[in-house]
Amino acid sequence: MTWYLTSGPEGDLIVSSRIRLARNLKDYPFGARLTPEQGTELLERIRGACRASGDDYLDVHLEDLSPQEQLSLVERRLISPELLEQPNPVGLLLGRDESIAIMLGEEDHIRIQSMRAGLDLVPAWEAADAVARIIESRLPIAWSERYGFLTACPTNVGTGLRASVMMHLPALTRLGQIEALSRNLSKLGFTVRGYHGEHSRTQGCLVQISNQLTLGIGERDLLSDLGQIVEQMLQLERRAREQAFGSDDIRTADRVQRAIGILGHARLITSEEALDLLSDLRLGVELGLAPGFSAAQINSLMIQIEPGTLQKSAGRPLEAPERDCRRADILRNAIAAGRSAAAT
Amino acid sequence: MTWYLTSGPEGDLIVSSRIRLARNLKDYPFGARLTPEQGTELLERIRGACRASGDDYLDVHLEDLSPQEQLSLVERRLISPELLEQPNPVGLLLGRDESIAIMLGEEDHIRIQSMRAGLDLVPAWEAADAVARIIESRLPIAWSERYGFLTACPTNVGTGLRASVMMHLPALTRLGQIEALSRNLSKLGFTVRGYHGEHSRTQGCLVQISNQLTLGIGERDLLSDLGQIVEQMLQLERRAREQAFGSDDIRTADRVQRAIGILGHARLITSEEALDLLSDLRLGVELGLAPGFSAAQINSLMIQIEPGTLQKSAGRPLEAPERDCRRADILRNAIAAGRSAAAT
Numbered sequence: 093m094t095w096y097l098t099s100g101p102e103g104d105l106i107v108s109s110r111i112r113l114a115r116n117l118k119d120y121p122f123g124a125r126l127t128p129e130q131g132t133e134l135l136e137r138i139r140g141a142c143r144a145s146g147d148d149y150l151d152v153h154l155e156d157l158s159p160q161e162q163l164s165l166v167e168r169r170l171i172s173p174e175l176l177e178q179p180n181p182v183g184l185l186l187g188r189d190e191s192i193a194i195m196l197g198e199e200d201h202i203r204i205q206s207m208r209a210g211l212d213l214v215p216a217w218e219a220a221d222a223v224a225r226i227i228e229s230r231l232p233i234a235w236s237e238r239y240g241f242l243t244a245c246p247t248n249v250g251t252g253l254r255a256s257v258m259m260h261l262p263a264l265t266r267l268g269q270i271e272a273l274s275r276n277l278s279k280l281g282f283t284v285r286g287y288h289g290e291h292s293r294t295q296g297c298l299v300q301i302s303n304q305l306t307l308g309i310g311e312r313d314l315l316s317d318l319g320q321i322v323e324q325m326l327q328l329e330r331r332a333r334e335q336a337f338g339s340d341d342i343r344t345a346d347r348v349q350r351a352i353g354i355l356g357h358a359r360l361i362t363s364e365e366a367l368d369l370l371s372d373l374r375l376g377v378e379l380g381l382a383p384g385f386s387a388a389q390i391n392s393l394m395i396q397i398e399p400g401t402l403q404k405s406a407g408r409p410l411e412a413p414e415r416d417c418r419r420a421d422i423l424r425n426a427i428a429a430g431r432s433a434a435a436t
Numbered sequence: 437m438t439w440y441l442t443s444g445p446e447g448d449l450i451v452s453s454r455i456r457l458a459r460n461l462k463d464y465p466f467g468a469r470l471t472p473e474q475g476t477e478l479l480e481r482i483r484g485a486c487r488a489s490g491d492d493y494l495d496v497h498l499e500d501l502s503p504q505e506q507l508s509l510v511e512r513r514l515i516s517p518e519l520l521e522q523p524n525p526v527g528l529l530l531g532r533d534e535s536i537a538i539m540l541g542e543e544d545h546i547r548i549q550s551m552r553a554g555l556d557l558v559p560a561w562e563a564a565d566a567v568a569r570i571i572e573s574r575l576p577i578a579w580s581e582r583y584g585f586l587t588a589c590p591t592n593v594g595t596g597l598r599a600s601v602m603m604h605l606p607a608l609t610r611l612g613q614i615e616a617l618s619r620n621l622s623k624l625g626f627t628v629r630g631y632h633g634e635h636s637r638t639q640g641c642l643v644q645i646s647n648q649l650t651l652g653i654g655e656r657d658l659l660s661d662l663g664q665i666v667e668q669m670l671q672l673e674r675r676a677r678e679q680a681f682g683s684d685d686i687r688t689a690d691r692v693q694r695a696i697g698i699l700g701h702a703r704l705i706t707s708e709e710a711l712d713l714l715s716d717l718r719l720g721v722e723l724g725l726a727p728g729f730s731a732a733q734i735n736s737l738m739i740q741i742e743p744g745t746l747q748k749s750a751g752r753p754l755e756a757p758e759r760d761c762r763r764a765d766i767l768r769n770a771i772a773a774g775r776s777a778a779a780t
Contacts, residue, residue: 342703342704342761343704345703346702346703346704346764349701349702349703350698350701350702352701353697353698353699353700353701353702354694354697354698355697356697356701357693357694357696357697357698357700358690358693358694358697359686359689359690359693360686360687360690417686420690
């Protein structure tokens with residue numbers, strides 16, 4: 093099943109694990125120095141290699157999609173925003189359950205992405221690695237004995253691996269400890285970002301942690317290090333909860349119930365407010381204070397209420413007030429369903 | 437029925453009308469200059485006059501009440517906070533439906549109060565006046581041919597009448613027009629105050645307007661002037677609504693529904709927040725956007741959630757967090773009842 097419709101290991105605090113492998117073909121220049129003709133040829137060769145693997149990919153023609161459908165792919169984390177900004181031809185091969193997405197012609201010729209719900213780094217990496225091996229066996233890959241895989245940006249040289257984990261850290265966020273944690277983790281070679289990536293503020297108490305190093309450390313060691321850091325952050329979060337929300341359960345219940353009340357009644361809601369309220373609802377799920385609701389349902393709602401996905405499901409472009417209205421409708425229906433599930 | 441369990445004329449925008457008549461006995465000094473012995477004697481004479489009238493009064497012994505029960509009387513506007521602070525003996529005679537309350541030994545020897553739901557000034561005054569006439573016929577009242585009734589404070593000399601109307605003005609409040617209105621009305625001899633009286637900020641968009649003049653104008657003329665001003669303010673409020681809430685109905689529906697959502701789910705709530713949310717709910721009632729709810733119900737809730745009345749109904753003193761919790765319980769139950777009434 094699509095990752096964002098499920099919940100995985102440690103799924104109460106961890107939304108998803110994501111692996112990205114960068115690969116390039118030997119005989120072509122990187123990125124902007126590629127001519128359009130070379131780009132087209134390159135895409136065909138990679139598509140051919142993937143098709144020949146016997147794996148079942150959906151060959152998405154991005155140029156045929158509406159801007160809303162394109163944006164929805166970004167929101168579902170199937171493509172990067174940068175893929176849509178490339179001057180040369182680009183492509184997307186999508187595994188049927190959306191757990192594998194192969195971007196063609198982004199910064200690197202090939203970027204294989206694998207996503208899983210919860211904390212599930214090694215299986216996610218194994219799935220991406222299996223795809224990479226098939227491509228590597230069929231196409232001449234830019235690789236050096238000394239450095240490993242060569243990439244457009246030197247920060248990816250070596251394994252070409254970026255692993256990231258999206259966590260829900262309401263207590264650490266509330267206590268204002270994310271920034272200090274972020275500074276410490278940076279010294280260890282890990283980056284902390286918000287829900288919407290590089291420059292985003294922490295929205296909905298969601299924090300993404302990923303590796304900076306791709307050189308001088310093997311994939312399994314790196315994943316093990318990242319996994320350990322994530323486990324430590326979970327411990328910090330769990331310990332911070334009493335301090336953040338008080339030992340007094342009623343304050344937390346109040347917070348969770350108010351979120352349910354507003355999500356279940358609002359007629360207009362921005363995605364910022366919705367993410368913050370879904371964070372409170374998720375806290376309720378984690379603490380057993382929100383019967384009828386699940387982390388998987390919240391994962392799915394987080395995607396559904398994003399502007400592109402909203403417009404895609406409406407089948408037409410929507411102005412901001414219309415989106416706020418439709419977003420409120422989706423959330424209201426979801427809350428009503430959760431409440432009636434809890435009642436039965 | 438008790439005024440705050442009902443709704444009266446213009447009850448969608450007007451909470452209540454209140455009349456207060458000040459009277460003093462001729463042969464006793466005013467206020468602080470009264471000795472305790474004189475005070476006791478005075479109270480007995482007034483009690484005797486009222487009892488002999490054949491009207492059915494509850495003789496409330498304030499000194500036997502707990503601080504919470506005393507506070508609850510203030511919250512139900514049956515006594516003034518000042519009555520509890522008098523150095524001399526005080527008393528309270530209460531009509532059985534709480535529409536008439538006679539304070540004994542406050543600033544003036546006798547203060548007769550009459551309350552009605554909605555805009556109902558003349559009947560309220562007639563009820564108070566009937567009580568006053570009985571007392572005047574049985575006791576020697578301080579009165580001068582030139583000034584009329586004499587009172588402890590010169591601002592009440594003449595009719596001894598203070599008439600006030602409590603209005604719900606969410607649009608004018610939101611547009612920040614209350615202060616300017618207040619300045620203009622002051623020039624006409626009327627005072628605008630908040631829900632909690634003299635120095636209170638406008639809470640729950642509730643505004644009280646009352647007369648300053650008690651000299652040189654007959655009671656019926658004064659009530660007619662005040663009634664006209666109130667009608668004008670209602671017109672201003674109704675006209676301001678489109679500007680304040682937009683012609684876009686969904687913004688108002690959102691506001692009303694969010695109030696229902698929060699009131700229906702919160703586990704802790706302060707009286708300030710509750711009053712503001714009840715104001716939004718009242719707006720919903722006025723606009724037909726809150727089926728299952730009524731102005732009378734909101735009037736009653738506004739009293740029930742006040743600290744003293746809360747503690748009185750709990751039967752014991754409650755700390756602030758306990759009050760917030762019990763207040764939330766009362767509101768949650770009321771919203772659940774309203775919602776199920778709307779559903780049937």
